[in-house]
Amino acid sequence: MxxxxxxxxxxxxxxxxxxxxxxxxxxxxxxxxxxxxxxxxxxxxxxxxxxxxxxxxxxxxxxxxxxxxxxxxxxxxxxxxxxxxxxxxxxxxxxxxxxxxxxxxxxxxxxxxxxxxxxxxxxxxxSQWRMMVFSLITVGIIIKIFWEVIQSRLIKEKLLVPVKISFDNRVIDLSALIDTGNSLKDPLTNIPVMVVEFNALQELLPQEIKGIFAGAQENDLNYVTTIISKSKWFSRFRLIPFCSLGKENGMLIGFKPDFIEIGEVEDRRDIKNVIVGIYNRSLSSNEEYKALLGPELVA
The missing domain is CATH 1.10.274 (Enzyme I; Chain A, domain 2)
Known part of the structure; x- marks a missing residue:
């Protein structure tokens, strides 16, 4: 040869x-x-x-x-x-x-x-140049898949953070996703809103508030305002309008927690100026996280 x-x-x-x-x-x-x-x-x-x-x-x-x-x-x-x-x-x-x-x-x-x-x-x-073309196509496919897997893993590791929420001297721990598109704020105080699944918050909520979500009546404004106005926690609950989460002109029931802590133990941050918005659906299809954090809360 x-x-x-x-x-x-x-x-x-x-x-x-x-x-x-x-x-x-x-x-x-x-x-x-x-x-x-x-x-x-x-x-x-x-x-x-x-x-x-x-x-x-x-x-x-x-x-x-x-x-x-x-x-x-x-x-x-x-x-x-x-x-x-x-x-x-x-x-x-x-x-x-x-x-x-x-x-x-x-x-x-x-x-x-x-x-x-x-x-x-x-x-x-x-066949030399055919080999090169074949190799380039094969390598391109492999690298594209490999790169997407790496990027996905890095994004998850970077954007998923542990969060601790305290309300009425009770505490829960959950995982939250830093959502760069989440700029939701309480219209009255301009405090950022952290969106959390109702199922993750049940241990913290008063019985009358849990009843609203258990009966899927969180969108009935008259009913919600009646229940909240009669609650002893009236001053700590809010109604927050939003235009996301798959719904136009929606309304979230939110509450002012005692505090939330964000991050791992060694670099955990204590935040008090935040509203927790209660969302009566799942935020993650694979249960990787139970809450959405705006970038302002982790800056």
Missing amino acids: EVYWDVLVLENFVINYLILLVTAKFMRLRVSTLRLLTGAIVGALYVGFIILQPDLRVYYTTIAKILLSIFIIAITFSPRRIIQFIRTLAIFYISTFIFAGAAFAFLFFNEQGGFVRNGIAYVYGQ
Whole structure:
């Protein structure tokens, strides 16, 4: 089989560039095109060198390839801290393995065949560029799925916070979602409103208020105002208009808690100027959270 040195080097240059580009995207690093091209050229020249010098076995060793990877990361990204360097190197290897897996898949399905030697894939016939296109499509799909999973997990970890609510010397704990679209406020005091599921609040609420929601009468304004006006907690309850949560021109029953605490134990914040709005439906389809917090409450 004839091996064209220039074609092989060009193929590796393109793949190396894409691997480095993916690494930069995952690490959210701003890298100039010139640096990406330089790193890709170094990797491609290494492949060309070991083809031209097949007797120099030292360049085929694992240590040589690791040192090459370190050198490529150093000249492409120039990480300033060792932790960042290690993370970048790890993402670089993960990206490389994804591309390598796509290349192996192509070799398996390619009718003309091919083989791998010393870490380099050789393809028979005129399939080199088809392999590259196939690899790019496969890698694009894998990375898109992988990225969406990571982003989803990071968002959940960042936006879900533990909350403690106290009312009438009783306390409940629940998980809340920081909702950037929640700017709901009490129209009388301009205090931000935290929306919480009724089911999560039952232990705190007076019996007469629980009866409103148990009978699904929270939208009957006359009935609600009559019940609240007769409650000994009259001064702590509010009626809050809203235009969200799947309903136009709705009304939430809210109350002033003793306090709420937001965050983990080590960085918990005590907040008193807040209204808790009672929502008689589920806020999360998978029960991950029971309340919605406006960003103003966690700023």
